[in-house]
Amino acid sequence: MDSIGVLMPIHMNSYLEQELQKRFNVFKLWTFPNKTLFLKEHSSSIRAIVGNAAAGADAETIEALPNLEIVSSFSVGIDKVDLNKCREKGIRVTNTPDVLTDDVADLAIGLILAVLRRLCEGDRYVRSGKWKKGDYKLNTKFTGKRVGIIGMGRIGKAVAKRAEAFSCPISYYTRSEKGDLEYKYYPSVVELASNCDILVVACPLIEETRHIINREVIDALGQKGVLINIGRGPHVDEPELVKALVEGRLGGAGLDVYENEPEVPEELFGLENVVLLPHVGSGTVETRTAMADLVINNLEAHFLKKPLLTPVV
Amino acid sequence: MEGNPGHLHQESHVYSSQDLPQVLVLEPPPILKHYSGYFSDKFDLLKAWESSLPLNQFLATHARSARALLSPGRYPLTADILQLLPSLKLIVTTSVGLNHIDLPECRRRGIAIADAGNVYNADVADLAVGLLIDVWRKISGADGYVRRGLWATNGGFPLGSKLGGKRVGIVGLGSIGLEVAKRLEVFGCEILYNSRKKKPFVSYPYYSNVCDLASEADVLIICCGLSDQTRNMINKPVMKALGKKGVIVNVGRGRIINEKELVQFLVEGEIGGAGLDVFENEPLVPQELFTLQNVVLSPHMAMFTPESLWSICEVLVGNLENFFSNKPLISQVMDV
Numbered sequence: 162m163d164s165i166g167v168l169m170p171i172h173m174n175s176y177l178e179q180e181l182q183k184r185f186n187v188f189k190l191w192t193f194p195n196k197t198l199f200l201k202e203h204s205s206s207i208r209a210i211v212g213n214a215a216a217g218a219d220a221e222t223i224e225a226l227p228n229l230e231i232v233s234s235f236s237v238g239i240d241k242v243d244l245n246k247c248r249e250k251g252i253r254v255t256n257t258p259d260v261l262t263d264d265v266a267d268l269a270i271g272l273i274l275a276v277l278r279r280l281c282e283g284d285r286y287v288r289s290g291k292w293k294k295g296d297y298k299l300n301t302k303f304t305g306k307r308v309g310i311i312g313m314g315r316i317g318k319a320v321a322k323r324a325e326a327f328s329c330p331i332s333y334y335t336r337s338e339k340g341d342l343e344y345k346y347y348p349s350v351v352e353l354a355s356n357c358d359i360l361v362v363a364c365p366l367i368e369e370t371r372h373i374i375n376r377e378v379i380d381a382l383g384q385k386g387v388l389i390n391i392g393r394g395p396h397v398d399e400p401e402l403v404k405a406l407v408e409g410r411l412g413g414a415g416l417d418v419y420e421n422e423p424e425v426p427e428e429l430f431g432l433e434n435v436v437l438l439p440h441v442g443s444g445t446v447e448t449r450t451a452m453a454d455l456v457i458n459n460l461e462a463h464f465l466k467k468p469l470l471t472p473v474v
Numbered sequence: 475m476e477g478n479p480g481h482l483h484q485e486s487h488v489y490s491s492q493d494l495p496q497v498l499v500l501e502p503p504p505i506l507k508h509y510s511g512y513f514s515d516k517f518d519l520l521k522a523w524e525s526s527l528p529l530n531q532f533l534a535t536h537a538r539s540a541r542a543l544l545s546p547g548r549y550p551l552t553a554d555i556l557q558l559l560p561s562l563k564l565i566v567t568t569s570v571g572l573n574h575i576d577l578p579e580c581r582r583r584g585i586a587i588a589d590a591g592n593v594y595n596a597d598v599a600d601l602a603v604g605l606l607i608d609v610w611r612k613i614s615g616a617d618g619y620v621r622r623g624l625w626a627t628n629g630g631f632p633l634g635s636k637l638g639g640k641r642v643g644i645v646g647l648g649s650i651g652l653e654v655a656k657r658l659e660v661f662g663c664e665i666l667y668n669s670r671k672k673k674p675f676v677s678y679p680y681y682s683n684v685c686d687l688a689s690e691a692d693v694l695i696i697c698c699g700l701s702d703q704t705r706n707m708i709n710k711p712v713m714k715a716l717g718k719k720g721v722i723v724n725v726g727r728g729r730i731i732n733e734k735e736l737v738q739f740l741v742e743g744e745i746g747g748a749g750l751d752v753f754e755n756e757p758l759v760p761q762e763l764f765t766l767q768n769v770v771l772s773p774h775m776a777m778f779t780p781e782s783l784w785s786i787c788e789v790l791v792g793n794l795e796n797f798f799s800n801k802p803l804i805s806q807v808m809d810v
């Protein structure tokens with residue numbers, strides 16, 4: 162298989178790259194100074210793309226690769242892959258569900274605790290020597306707070322299960338009510354936001370969920386409400402969020418994703434009711450290894466004409 | 475009793491002629507900072523720290539008839555102090571730890587002790603879990619990285635460590651320890667514990683020796699109180715048994731850990747990390763920890779939420795009111 166060309170648009174994981182290089186002819190796009198020249202020379206050898214949350218396969222890229230057969234994403238969210246184009250051309254698409262569910266849900270709770278209990282601020286308070294001058298201020302209890310979740314897929318359910326261990330009443334919004342869930346359903350995000358203390362974004366990014374967190378929702382969540390985004394940056398109207406936080410209209414936010422990663426609005430850097438993470442939802446050694454193995458296994462299955470393990474298309 | 479008002483001219487702000495029952499307070503508790511009205515409505519607070527007299531003199535002059543004392547849990551209530559309080563019959567403490575009180579002396583004098591009961595177990599457990607997730611997933615570190623603009627310039631942040639499948643060793647499976655266990659189980663952690671005695675009705679594996687627990691665990695979460703048995707309990711042999719990837723989270727008391735040895739082990743990379751809310755000499759924290767990336771430091775704020783402070787107020791006021799009306803205490807500590 163080592164003549165099969167696999168394109169990686171950006172650097173994502175050393176273990177993954179190593180394992181891919183053992184099996185395939187890997188083209189690391191970021192090492193080529195000129196993308197157009199690269200495509201001219203190598204486009205016909207590329208039969209697979211390994212993308213991730215930041216870079217996938219848009220229509221232009223797909224059109225430029227006449228022999229592309231499969232896009233295997235090193236992520237569960239595949240908003241950066243043009244699925245319609247893939248379907249049209251019979252290109253297979255795989256992602257990495259399940260293996261990262263726990264990590265992302267763990268991080269959601271970690272973000273909630275970090276924001277409410279001021280973990281990062283407290284740590285800075287001690288390191289700066291300020292504790293010698295006086296106690297830190299009060300923070301906010303987590304146990305028993307109402308948690309609202311947008312999206313009740315694997316990740317949403319895992320977040321709910323964890324929050325329940327903290328005696329949090331759970332409510333949710335999805336396109337339609339899920340009969341098998343025992344949590345309270347709200348038919349709109351605004352209603353959900355009005356009835357919870359902590360709102361967690363855990364749905365896929367599609368056309369309909371772009372800016373699902375808008376001014377109205379932020380206002381409904383309110384001065385004591387906290388927004389946790391472990392979905393995708395474009396789920397949130399970022400300028401509105403920043404304004405609300407700076408103006409004190411929103412109680413706090415824990416963000417792992419942003420509209421233009423790795424850019425993070427600098428107005429947030431001075432706020433103590435905000436925790437900012439660099440898209441590390443699945444960022445553990447164990448999980449990234451499992452994700453890489455799943456990408457490799459999907460690619461091998463495809464080229465050996467066996468069933469794909471985690472197909473999306 | 476309190477003496478001639480004329481003599482106490484400079485001290486008049488601490489002497490009061492109100493009919494409210496008198497409660498002695500040696501040092502300002504956080505609950506008074508936030509909820510003083512609730513107390514001053516019901517009790518005449520004798521605030522030792524507001525006097526310019528040295529404490530012993532203040533007590534000898536003003537506190538001889540004080541029957542109740544409100545303790546925030548830091549100032550040591552030694553036999554010497556208690557000797558200056560001949561009328562004292564009740565100590566209400568905001569902490570659940572009693573290591574600051576000379577218990578045998580209280581027993582001898584028949585001084586009852588009431589603590590804060592279970593009101594802030596959830597908050598302490600939440601902080602313990604938060605510190606653990608922070609250490610393993612590097613939350614504080616990553617937040618600082620983003621705020622310094624390094625994500626855009628330097629790229630990815632180092633990977634953390636998954637919670638699921640990790641073995642959590644709880645040191646002290648009391649009310650707080652049980653709350654921690656209940657939470658971490660749902661994250662897929664395996665719970666093990668050490669306590670003075672094995673707990674009936676608990677299915678988690680029990681280790682009678684902290685060192686044995688440490689060799690089986692990936693993290694030790696200290697949830698026990700400070701006593702003669704637990705002082706410096708977490709020392710070199712325990713940390714060696716825990717190993718280079720092991721993590722320690724402490725929401726108990728600083729002196730349960732041999733802090734000097736902990737710092738040495740962290741600096742030398744002999745253990746994997748720590749999340750600490752308590753220290754040997756608060757608010758002093760060993761400076762060597764300030765440059766470490768695998769450590770999360772917290773300014774003893776495990777129960778610093780309005781909900782917990784308010785609940786503590788209610789319990790303490792309830793105990794004091796009952797005491798002054800000769801009713802049974804709400805949260806008397808029995809096995810002193």
